[in-house]
Amino acid sequence: MSKIADLSQNAAENAKQIVQKNVETPSQQAREAADRFTRTLGFTGQDSERLAHQSKQNLEAVTRCGMVLTQAIQDASRIWFELGQKQWQRNLDGLNKLMRATSVQEFTAIQSELVREGLQQMVQDSKAIAEGSVRAVEEASKAFSGLAQQSSALTR
Secondary structure (H helix, E strand, O other): OHHHHHHHHHHHHHHHHHHHHHHHHHHHHHHHHHHHHHHHHOOOHHHHHHHHHHHHHHHHHHHHHHHHHHHHHHHHHHHHHHHHHHHHHHHHHHHHHHHOOOOHHHHHHHHHHHHHHHHHHHHHHHHHHHHHHHHHHHHHHHHHHHHHHHHHHHHO
């Protein structure tokens, strides 16, 4: 189990690094393109500085959002793996309970209890995953909220 957990952790870390690189490289390229664009159009002085500042803020917000979403994906992968391990253990425990049943009635009672517990756990797990997703979306939106207010003030 620990090997599987280590492999899962390594895979999640590799995925995070790949996503980070995929976010950082286009961000750097976009910054460079924005600089070339402002020079080509001949913006000078305050206009150039304002546009460069706005572009930099936009790219930083995109980068922050990408990092937040990368972390959310890594967290979700870890949670799913942990949930799978817990469910596997619950299934083994349930099978052991069923094997110790001494009558059909006891077997049926244990089986119905296991079904109820399984559904209850599924609801709780789904709630935990949904709450994690909501937190990630809220955090990602923070990267843009302040920027949107600044951007509207700059365009006026």
